[in-house]
Amino acid sequence: MLYEKYIRVLHIDLTKQKILIEQREDLHAYLGGVGVASKLLEEHIRPELDPLDPEQPIILSIGAASSVYPVITKTVAMFYSPLTSELGESYAGGRLALTMLLAGYDAIVIHGKAPKPSYITINCNNIEFKDARALWGMMSDEAGRVIREKEPGGGKRSILRIGPAGENQVSFASVCVDTYRHFGRLGLGAVFGSKNLKAMTIIGDRSIPIKNFKAYFKVYQEIYDKVTDTEIMSKYHDAGTAINVLPLNEMGALPTRNLSQNRFEQVEDISGEAFVTRNLVRKMACTGCPVGCIHIGQFRREFDKGHDYESVSVGYDYELIFALGSYLGIRSSDEILQLIEKVEELGLDAMSAGVVLGWATEALANGLVTEADTLLPLAFGSTENYLKAIEYLAAQANDFYKNLAKGVAKASEIYGGQDYAMHFAGNEMPGYHTGYGTLLGTTVGARHSHLCNGGYSVDQSLKEFSKEKAVEAIFEEERERCMLNALTICLFARKVYDRKTILAALNALDYPITDAELTAIADRIYKTKLRIKKQLGFDLKAVRLPKRFFETPGLWGKLDEQTAYDMIRMYDEKLGAYCQIVDPLL
Template sequence: MIYQDYIRVLTIDLTEETYVISQRKDLKAFLGGVGIASKLLEEHLKEDKPVLDSEQCIVFAIGALSTIFPIVTKTVAMFWSPLTGELGESYAGGRMALTMFMARYDAIVIKGRAKKPIYLSISGHSVEFKDAAAMWGLESDEVGRIIREREPGAGKRSILRIGPAGENLVRYASVCVDTYRHFGRLGLGTVMGSKHLKAICIYGKGSHEIKDRKAYFKAFSDIHQKALTTDLMKKYHDLGTPIGVSGMNANKSIPTLNLQTTFYEDISALTGEAFAQRNLIRKTACAGCPVGCIHIGQFRREFGPGYEYEAISVSYDYELIFSLGTFLGLKTSDEVLEMIEAVEAYGLDAISAGVVLGWATEAFQKGLITEAQTLVPLAFGDQKNYLKALKHISDRTNDFYTTLGDGSAAAAKLYGGEDFAMQLAGNEMAGYHTGYGSVLGAAVGARHSHLCNGGYGFDQADDFSMDTLVDRVFDEELHRCLLNSMIACLFGRRLYDRGTIVTAMASIGETHTEESLKQAAAEIYKNKLRLKKRMGFDQTAMKLPKRFFETPGGGTQLEEDVLNRLIRDYDEKCQTLFTKAE
């Protein structure tokens, strides 16, 4: 905990309805965030039991600099992923980190399974196990409203909840945090559903007395000023992440029509500018972030005859425009927003949901599956049927949708079409097919996400070189272990170089050097690799869908052999990490 020589962990047992606090001095070496969460997961993981066994746990952790420095806003969740069967690691913003910090918990471990649906009300003084039987089956938005009305602390609380998809154990169910942010990837919502845990409300009304006000204020002011004068504001506040849509398309890098192509002719209505001009109604931020990248878009829906309209607003981002837009051949921003509304309501990961539908559409076209299975004919661009399909996935209507709810890898294994089921180790691809960097980065990334190491970024760099690619991806993966221990939002990654982190840490009484931070990051990465091994993952045995090598990425035709060599080289570097230390 800040200003203390220990990490403060709240461990909740849902089966017994008990909770304990522990002060863990031994965890302090792992800084915070992903560092402490991976250690706690290591302690609680039962690899001899099924992934969704009641004894498995969820670990939430905030970082060493959480929310008292600008853009350091995220909370990490670690768990055994029901989607990939290996490391589950997901980040969410919103107010969660701030409220955990104010409630004075560095980490919250949740294990066991409630006897009936419940929600947790956590504050600095208590943990309450409250009945949520009547909320079971309700959509995420509605649950948020109910808890908002039942619990105290407007402005000082964070509300996490799952939708029906999580309850029905769809393997890529998400957790909505404070309406607009999510633990999206890898199925945290599924794990919560398996624990009969519908929601969590964290109320942070506590405080921490500042040790050295002068030092802290100086460090804070300097970083705040730096944040406001970088291009962050322009890039992420003005148009937000969708600013990347037109550029990615121009570079022939945006996965389109189930990655049959990386260029979308009809992009004009899906660009950041198009969304801003047609749909944008407001912008908001995670607590502690001056940038405000969250863009809320609104669309109008006619729900009945006689000019019956409703206005619906949801948050939109680059990844969603790709997965629920270009990947499925949708044409307009309104259509994409309506798809987002559906995944929000059901509590599905937007990326996985879009990508599995991409596979299903192509499998349907190729005759691998029939309308008797899909219940509605699936075709690229047919948004109305996609909306119905999303509902079927969430409800697990029939055998086909049940399998589709297990992910594209599981579905392709059963029905065929593995060559175009766009996933890496079971996790559906993100919105970048920029070249070797994007595929390598997601393949070797600890959680197979584009954010593990930002491999796609190296493809676009002017000094791109195949010779240095593995090293750069490796170094970035390591560095992000450090950023994710703070936990800085990755949009602010350039602001938080090691030197800045050393200064910020010093101002709150934590003495580190750039070298010691580098070593801590290496230890954290090793923990993650050990966890992956225990979960049965072998990097070199991974098989990638052929489509990655058929459709050029960023103008480059990738070769499978070359990529496999890069993966082997990367794996060797990971091995050296262990031998070097011994």
């Protein structure tokens, strides 16, 4: 807790509708964010039970300097992932972190299952369990609107909600946070659904006096100026992450048509530039971030004959353009926005949704499944069919969609086509087919995300490829990001928050800490995550990568399968030695 020597944890028991508050001094050794969340997950997870068992916990956690410095805007969610049956870890921005801080909780642990569909409201002196039966079945945005109008606290609250996909426990259902941000990956939405939890609203209404104003404000100004004067403003604010579409295509790293290609011939029409020209209407920010990377695009939809139109606004980013664009052969920014809107209202992870549909399209073409399964003639480029297929997926309309809703790894185990079911240990691939860095980084990354260690950036920055160097770089980055994520700093600002800046920021908050301690904390967190993964039965040596990664050339041409597995083995050996080093504090 800011200015205190303990971490304040709110436990919510949905079954009994009771709460418990703990002030844990021991959790200080984990700093906050992913550190505290990992420790709490380790304490409360039930490895012997199904990931969607009511006994499984959901942990939300913020960091030691959340929201009081620029761009420290994230909240981490940790859970037992129904998609990978392994460590679940996901981050969302919006207003959530600030509202948790001002409601007075560093971490929230949700236990049990509500007897009927419910939502929770939390503020600094109350928690209420409310009836959500009428909201069950509602689209994510509609549920948000109802709660927004019914509950107090406008302007200083955050609203989390799931759509029908979460209610139906699709393994990669997402949780929407404040309209435009999400806990997207690894299926937190399904865990909400399994607990009969439709939504949560957190109102931040506490006052927190600043302890040492002069010291704090000096550091605040330095960081603010660094953020607003450096290139991160232009890169992430101007055209946003969508600006990466063209360069990745140029590099031959843009996964296209289920990664049967690494370049998209109509890339110009789905580029960041195309979105700017045709669709961009607004930019927004998470609370406390002067950058404003959220890009809102608009498209026009004819809802009736006789020139009856509506305009629809949705957020877009590079990953969504890849997954619901090039990966499905979609040829215009307008059509991508339609697909994003569909995924958004039903509450699915956009990346997993695109990748499973890419596989399904090819499985149908290859005769592994028939149109009786897919209910539609799925074909690359056909937006109409994909819009409908996304609905079938969220509803789990038949056995095929039920299996598809378990993720591409499980679906391909059943129907075949594993060589082109593009996932890393059960998590659908991100939009970077750059090279060994991506392959290794996403495989060994604790949650199999491109954000675990930025393997794609190792591919682009290593001047001369060497297995040893790549393994080392990815290990160091994975470890360092454990510390950054314990502070829940938005990773877009990772270069602003170097060690010196972090120490100055924490010290000005009367949080004495040293550089060596930050390293020790990073190690402690990484090892905690590795212990949880081991407990859940994860073994790096058992990971098999789909063949297509080695057939479709990437940034460095065709990749060699043996080299990739060598690197995974080297990393695994490195971890073996790393885990032998005992943490003196524990």
